[in-house]
Amino acid sequence: MFLVSADWFVCLFFLLALVVVARLKKQLCVHGNSSYNNISGGLALLCLVSLGRLYWGLGMFEAMPFLSETVFYDLLSWIGIITGATFLVSGASSWLPIARKHHAYSKDSVRRLELLRKVEQLVGVETRLDTIFATSLEYMVEHFQLSAAAVFKYSSRHKHLVLEATAGAATEQSAVLASAKLSLDDIRSCDLGMWAETSMFSNDPVSKLGRPRQVCPITVGKRSVGCFVFWADKNTFGESDDRLTMQLAIDVIAHKINDDRMALRLEWMTSTETLRRRMEQSVDSDQSSRDIFRTLVKEITGTMPVDFCSLTMTTNRGRSALSYSCGKNGQVLVVKSPRMPGESTLTGTVLRNGIRYELGDVHSDNPSIATDIHYDGSIGSLVAQPILVDGHVRGVLILAAEAKQAYSENDLSCLDNLLSALSRFVHRELTICLIDRHVQQIDKLGKFFTSIGEFENPGQVFAEAARLIAEETSADIVRITTVDDKGLFLKSRALVCAQPYEAWVPGDGEMILSLMPLHREAISSREHLLTTSNDTESAISDIEARQMFAPGASASLIVPVSGESGTRAIISVGDMSGRDCLLSEESTITFVGAVANILGGVIELSVARQAAWRWVSTGAQDASSGTALNNRLKSSVTGILGSVDLIKAHWASSGDRQLGKYIAMLDRSARKMDTAVRESSE
Incomplete structure (x- = not known):
C-alpha cells in the first residue's frame, strides 16, 4: 500500500511540474526554445514512466506479453528514467552563466551576419552608389545604435573629399559637413583595413x-577613395567583432565600387577608341580645315566640358603661328600671326616646355591668362595640351570651361587618347602650310628671275638676291661676295642684317681669302658647307666669322655660285642667335641653292660679255653668251621641276585632295617658268 501511494505521489509531482513549466514558457524561451522543449520533454517522459510504474503495481500489465516480465519491464523503466533525466538536465543547463554567455554570443553573431546579409543584398540589387551609401548608413546606425554617420568620397574634379550621404543626427548638419574640404591625407593615417580614432573635424564647426x-577608409585596391565617419558613445565600438563586422560591410561596398570602376573603365576605353577613330576619319576627309576643326571640337565637347577651344600651331619653321578657335556658338575663327606667342603667355610656355598645364581656377592660378587667349571673362578653368608631330611640339590645344575645376583625371586621360587624331590634324595643316610656302618660294624665284632685266647694274641684282634670301630664311646676316681674278680677296657685293650688327667689313668692303678656310674650301669643292655651333671640328673660326659676318656668329651656310668658268661668287648666310636648325633645314639649303643657280647664270653672261648689264638695256647679246645663259637657266628650271616631281611622289600616297591642289599649283608655276626659258632660247 505504501509503494502504491508513493507511485501516486511521484506521478502527480511530475504532472504538476509539467504544468508549472508550461505556465513559465515565456521566461524559459528568453534564450531560445531549446531550453523549454528539453525541460518539458524530460518531465513528460518521467511522468509517463511513473504512471507506468503505478499501473504495473496495480497488476494491469500481468496479461500483456513481455510487460508482465519483471526484467523486461525494469529495463524499459530505466531507459525512460535515464532519457527523461537527460532532457531535464540539458534544458536546465541553458540557465547556467556560461550557457547564457554562449547564447548571447550566438545571438550577436547572427545579428552581425544579418547586417552583412543586408549590405550584400543591397549591393547586389542596387546600382546607384549614392543610394548604396545612404541605405548602408541607415543599416549601420540601426545595427550599432550610432548617433550619427556620414560618407565622404574623393572627387578627382574637386580634388578633395565630398559628402555623399548622412544618417542620424548628421543629416541636420549636412550643410556643415559638406563645407568641410577634407583631403586624402586626413584619412591616410588609417592604414589599410585598420580602425583608429581620428582628429578629423577637431577644428571644424x-x-x-x-x-x-x-573613421573607416573605403579602400579600392591599395588606394583610399573615401571614408565612413561615425559618431557614437565610447562603448559602441568596444568589441573588436563589431569593428570587424563594420569593416567587412564597408569592404563589400568597396568591392562594388571597384567592379563599377572596372566596368566603367572598359566602357570608357571603348567609347574613347571609337571617338578617336571618328576624329581620325574626319581629319582624313575632303572637308576644309575649318570644317574639320569644327567637327573635332564637336566630338571633344560631347566627351568633356568645353566652352572654348583653341588650337595654335607653329608654321614657317617656328617663326609664325596659325590659330583655330571655336566658342559656344560653333563659329570657327582662323588667325594667321606673323609672330609666335610670347614666352610669358601660356601658349608660348607650353610650346617651349612641352608640358601640359592645368589651371583649375584661371583667375587665381594665372591672372594674366587674358593676355593669351580671347574670351569674355567667364572661363573658370582650362587645360593647355602640347601636340607632338614627329617627336617635336608643333601645336598647343587649349580647352576651357566656365566652371572651376572642370577637368577630372578621366577627362585628362581621354584627352591623352585623342592626341593621335589631333596630331594628325596638326600634321595635315603644317603640310598644307609647307606646300604653300614652297609655292610662294617658286613664285618669288620666278619674279626674281623675270625682273633681272629691269636692274641697272649687278649690284642691284646682288642686293635683291640677299634681301630675298634674308626674307625667306629669317637669317641674321646674309652677304654675297665675288672672287677676284687672282683668288686672293673676296669683294662684298651685298649685305643684309636683320639687326644692326657690328660687321667688320662693310657692304662694299674686301676680305682676305687666305684667312677664311671654309670659304676657300667651298670655292675649290663647289659644294655647300654648313657649320653649326655644336660642330667643334668644322666650326667657323673667329677671324672668318668676324670678316664675313660679325663677332659672335655661331653657324653659317656657305653656298658657292659656280659656272663653267669656275666659282665666281659666294652666298654666305650667318646665324647670330644659335638657331642652327633654320640653316640646316632642307628647304633653306634648296632655296639658297636656287638663288645661287640664277646668280651663276647672270655672272656667266657677265664674264662672256665683259659688260654685265648691257644686254639688259639694249636687248642685244652675244650668241655664245646667250646660249650659255639659256643653258644655265634651263639647268636651274630643270632642278626646280625635279624638286616638284619629288614632292608629287612624296605626297601621292596621302590621298588628300586639298594637298593635291597645292601640288598642282606648284607644278603649273614651275612648268610656266620652263616654257618661258625655252621660248626665250628659241
Missing part, C-alpha cells in the same frame, strides 16, 4: 556632433 568616434 560641428560642435553639435562633436568629435567622430571612428
Whole structure:
C-alpha cells in the first residue's frame, strides 16, 4: 500500500511540474526554445514512466506479453528514467552563466551576419552608389545604435573629399559637413583595413556632433577613395567583432565600387577608341580645315566640358603661328600671326616646355591668362595640351570651361587618347602650310628671275638676291661676295642684317681669302658647307666669322655660285642667335641653292660679255653668251621641276585632295617658268 501511494505521489509531482513549466514558457524561451522543449520533454517522459510504474503495481500489465516480465519491464523503466533525466538536465543547463554567455554570443553573431546579409543584398540589387551609401548608413546606425554617420568620397574634379550621404543626427548638419574640404591625407593615417580614432573635424564647426568616434577608409585596391565617419558613445565600438563586422560591410561596398570602376573603365576605353577613330576619319576627309576643326571640337565637347577651344600651331619653321578657335556658338575663327606667342603667355610656355598645364581656377592660378587667349571673362578653368608631330611640339590645344575645376583625371586621360587624331590634324595643316610656302618660294624665284632685266647694274641684282634670301630664311646676316681674278680677296657685293650688327667689313668692303678656310674650301669643292655651333671640328673660326659676318656668329651656310668658268661668287648666310636648325633645314639649303643657280647664270653672261648689264638695256647679246645663259637657266628650271616631281611622289600616297591642289599649283608655276626659258632660247 505504501509503494502504491508513493507511485501516486511521484506521478502527480511530475504532472504538476509539467504544468508549472508550461505556465513559465515565456521566461524559459528568453534564450531560445531549446531550453523549454528539453525541460518539458524530460518531465513528460518521467511522468509517463511513473504512471507506468503505478499501473504495473496495480497488476494491469500481468496479461500483456513481455510487460508482465519483471526484467523486461525494469529495463524499459530505466531507459525512460535515464532519457527523461537527460532532457531535464540539458534544458536546465541553458540557465547556467556560461550557457547564457554562449547564447548571447550566438545571438550577436547572427545579428552581425544579418547586417552583412543586408549590405550584400543591397549591393547586389542596387546600382546607384549614392543610394548604396545612404541605405548602408541607415543599416549601420540601426545595427550599432550610432548617433550619427556620414560618407565622404574623393572627387578627382574637386580634388578633395565630398559628402555623399548622412544618417542620424548628421543629416541636420549636412550643410556643415559638406563645407568641410577634407583631403586624402586626413584619412591616410588609417592604414589599410585598420580602425583608429581620428582628429578629423577637431577644428571644424560641428560642435553639435562633436568629435567622430571612428573613421573607416573605403579602400579600392591599395588606394583610399573615401571614408565612413561615425559618431557614437565610447562603448559602441568596444568589441573588436563589431569593428570587424563594420569593416567587412564597408569592404563589400568597396568591392562594388571597384567592379563599377572596372566596368566603367572598359566602357570608357571603348567609347574613347571609337571617338578617336571618328576624329581620325574626319581629319582624313575632303572637308576644309575649318570644317574639320569644327567637327573635332564637336566630338571633344560631347566627351568633356568645353566652352572654348583653341588650337595654335607653329608654321614657317617656328617663326609664325596659325590659330583655330571655336566658342559656344560653333563659329570657327582662323588667325594667321606673323609672330609666335610670347614666352610669358601660356601658349608660348607650353610650346617651349612641352608640358601640359592645368589651371583649375584661371583667375587665381594665372591672372594674366587674358593676355593669351580671347574670351569674355567667364572661363573658370582650362587645360593647355602640347601636340607632338614627329617627336617635336608643333601645336598647343587649349580647352576651357566656365566652371572651376572642370577637368577630372578621366577627362585628362581621354584627352591623352585623342592626341593621335589631333596630331594628325596638326600634321595635315603644317603640310598644307609647307606646300604653300614652297609655292610662294617658286613664285618669288620666278619674279626674281623675270625682273633681272629691269636692274641697272649687278649690284642691284646682288642686293635683291640677299634681301630675298634674308626674307625667306629669317637669317641674321646674309652677304654675297665675288672672287677676284687672282683668288686672293673676296669683294662684298651685298649685305643684309636683320639687326644692326657690328660687321667688320662693310657692304662694299674686301676680305682676305687666305684667312677664311671654309670659304676657300667651298670655292675649290663647289659644294655647300654648313657649320653649326655644336660642330667643334668644322666650326667657323673667329677671324672668318668676324670678316664675313660679325663677332659672335655661331653657324653659317656657305653656298658657292659656280659656272663653267669656275666659282665666281659666294652666298654666305650667318646665324647670330644659335638657331642652327633654320640653316640646316632642307628647304633653306634648296632655296639658297636656287638663288645661287640664277646668280651663276647672270655672272656667266657677265664674264662672256665683259659688260654685265648691257644686254639688259639694249636687248642685244652675244650668241655664245646667250646660249650659255639659256643653258644655265634651263639647268636651274630643270632642278626646280625635279624638286616638284619629288614632292608629287612624296605626297601621292596621302590621298588628300586639298594637298593635291597645292601640288598642282606648284607644278603649273614651275612648268610656266620652263616654257618661258625655252621660248626665250628659241
